Amino acid sequence: MVGILREEEINQLLTELIDTYGYDFTGYSMPMLQRRINQFYNLQQIGNFPALRYLLKNDPQYFRLFISKIMVPVTEMFRDPPFFAALRTTILPALSNFPLIRIWHAGCSTGEEVYSMAILLKELHLLHKSILYATDINPEALETASKGIFPQKPFQHYADNYLKAGGELLLQNYYGPYLGQAKFRDELKKRIVFSTHNLAADASFNQFQLIICRNVLIYFNQELQNRVFTLFDSSLESKGYLALGSKETLRFSHLNQHYQKANLKEKIWQKL
Structure with missing residues (x-):
């Protein structure tokens, strides 16, 4: 396991995503975001927080991957x-x-x-x-x-x-x-x-x-x-x-x- 991102690191990341892509997650449930972002961070084995920041800011395809992993789709036909x-x-x-x-x-x-x-x-x-x-x-x-x-x-x-x-x-x-x-x-x-x-x-x-x-x-x-x-x-x-x-x-x-x-x-x- 690579480690756990601190809340202030996640907040910094969310602010940078607003500036770079216009995606605002600051109103989302913080426990949910912390859990999913840390899961992504560890599964990717990026190594450190600056490396994650760099990839998300400079690689739009990597950002698409990030979004697809933290926004987990839960649905089915005629659900309920x-x-x-x-x-x-x-x-x-x-x-x-x-x-x-x-x-x-x-x-x-x-x-x-x-x-x-x-x-x-x-x-x-x-x-x-x-x-x-x-x-x-x-x-x-x-x-x-x-x-x-x-x-x-x-x-x-x-x-x-x-x-x-x-x-x-x-x-x-x-x-x-x-x-x-x-x-x-x-x-x-x-x-x-x-x-x-x-x-x-x-x-x-x-x-x-x-x-x-x-x-x-x-x-x-x-x-x-x-x-x-x-x-x-x-x-x-x-x-x-x-x-x-x-x-x-x-x-x-x-x-x-x-x-x-x-x-x-x-x-x-x-x-x-």
Whole structure:
């Protein structure tokens, strides 16, 4: 083991990343960052802190590797089936009268939940008039998402999730074999726009009827959470919906009074 970076060294590193790349992690949970940065530091066997600083500041490819390792993607298709069932039966039908449905998946990771949404929209006959914006801070994860090609091993579990979420067909109707992996149909992918976006620093870029950001805010401190909620509020149309993860809530936010719970069991709110 190389050693453990001190908190002041990690803070210095985070400040330099803002100056060099515009990536601001200072509002993230410090224990989480310390743990993941030290894991990266030791696995890379760089030798010392100045060497790590030099590589991150002067090698953009190394910085991409750093981001991909400390922002560990955790996702799956139709994750938490009751949540997707609520989208299918309540939220998406409420959006059906819009001529164009704009949905933002913020912190989309490798994209499994975005493709899940595209399948829901297809089965509700809404995909043709929908645009899904899938963003993440991790360019490596976004590259995986944009290809729409995934290992086949977890797809039996995904198929179970799909059926529990009210799936009308078989999940395999939406993907095919590709070099030993599974590749989603082009009709799903062509309705998705993939782009890097840093919730901690970047501005709003459109108006949406539905914003989904699940299990991302749990890694942010309260100040950054409020910043992100303000960003979402400015990006959401009146009567639009905001969906969060099972351990996240709008209840204690400064914007809580401007929203009402849209689903009693799931973390989905509607803007008043």
